[in-house]
Amino acid sequence: MIEQTRDGRNATTRKLEERKEFRSYIWGIALALVLTLVPFALVHWAAMPRLWLLSAIGAFALVQIVIHFRFFLHIGFWQKREDLQLILFSTLLLVIMVTGTIWIMASLAMRMTLPAQP
Amino acid sequence: MSYEAIKHPGLNLGSAHGRDHDAAESMMFGFWVFLMSDAILFSMVFATYVTSVGATAGGPGPHELYDIKSVFIETLLLLASSFTFGMASLALKYKHGTARLIGWLAVTLVLGVAFLGFELHDFASMFSKGGVPSRSGFLSAFFDLVPLHGLHVTGGSIWLICLVGQIAMYGVDTQVKLGVMRLALFWHFLDIVWIAIFSVVYLAGLT
Numbered sequence: 001m002i003e004q005t006r007d008g009r010n011a012t013t014r015k016l017e018e019r020k021e022f023r024s025y026i027w028g029i030a031l032a033l034v035l036t037l038v039p040f041a042l043v044h045w046a047a048m049p050r051l052w053l054l055s056a057i058g059a060f061a062l063v064q065i066v067i068h069f070r071f072f073l074h075i076g077f078w079q080k081r082e083d084l085q086l087i088l089f090s091t092l093l094l095v096i097m098v099t100g101t102i103w104i105m106a107s108l109a110m111r112m113t114l115p116a117q118p
Numbered sequence: 119m120s121y122e123a124i125k126h127p128g129l130n131l132g133s134a135h136g137r138d139h140d141a142a143e144s145m146m147f148g149f150w151v152f153l154m155s156d157a158i159l160f161s162m163v164f165a166t167y168v169t170s171v172g173a174t175a176g177g178p179g180p181h182e183l184y185d186i187k188s189v190f191i192e193t194l195l196l197l198a199s200s201f202t203f204g205m206a207s208l209a210l211k212y213k214h215g216t217a218r219l220i221g222w223l224a225v226t227l228v229l230g231v232a233f234l235g236f237e238l239h240d241f242a243s244m245f246s247k248g249g250v251p252s253r254s255g256f257l258s259a260f261f262d263l264v265p266l267h268g269l270h271v272t273g274g275s276i277w278l279i280c281l282v283g284q285i286a287m288y289g290v291d292t293q294v295k296l297g298v299m300r301l302a303l304f305w306h307f308l309d310i311v312w313i314a315i316f317s318v319v320y321l322a323g324l325t
């Protein structure tokens with residue numbers, strides 16, 4: 001008898017949990033869709049200065065990546081810390097290597113260009 | 119309503135799956151470490167692309183070669199496939215039955231293959247405009263980066279077909295559950311890489 005009530009309660013809990021997780025996927029795809037549509041629309045239609053446009057694309061991409069981590073990969077502050085720490089450490093490595101590469105190669109390209117003939 | 123301890127990235131099976139949930143912890147973490155190393159690999163290819171984006175050597179550049187409509191469709195296909203894989207994960211976790219699990223996986227596969235079809239069509243139209251990898255540094259870097267992602271999606275699709283075969287042979291056992299959960303991580307990760315590709319390569323290239 002007691003077992004049965006507990007099972008019943010577990011089933012309700014699971015149903016609630018399922019609905020919550022389903023809703024989380026819906027939120028994820030809705031936000032991701034908006035964050036995709038806006039930069040595409042900006043590039044296709046808006047006449048903005050190039051630097052503004054590039055910053056907007058970068059910002060939308062970063063927010064969308066966070067949204068995907070949060071809603072599709074279920075990464076958050078509430079869970080086992082190593083997962084998030086691993087992302088943060090990989091991001092650190094990634095930023096150092098990518099900015100370093102771009103910086104050095106851009107500087108090299110600048111030095112390699114011949115000065116314009118007077 | 120109590121919350122269960124979350125043990126690993128991705129959708130957790132929860133205690134209703136008993137030992138399968140415990141087995142998932144180290145397996146999923148190991149796979150997560152691999153994904154992060156894959157992210158580093160992708161980032162270096164991105165850096166290569168960014169440094170050679172101006173090196174067109176008089177050949178066709180982004181404005182002549184990229185087709186924003188096709189890229190937009192590819193983006194929507196991949197995003198939709200991420201969502202349908204999420205539905206497959208839910209069907210697995212809440213035990214909605216094998217048919218529903220395979221159904222969502224099949225939809226995901228169709229979307230993934232459609233994505234690959236559009237991508238190949240893009241490459242073909244680039245080739246016909248003279249945008250071949252050997253034409254310039256820019257095109258070499260492009261065909262290093264974007265097909266690398268396409269290759270990952272191809273690998274993921276083959277893995278998905280294998281999983282469906284495994285389900286047909288053995289049913290939804292521990293191995294299958296862990297496989298579906300790892301492929302879910304892989305698939306969502308590829309969608310994140312695609313965000314970087316459509317932003318850095320296509321949208322930034324077309325500004």
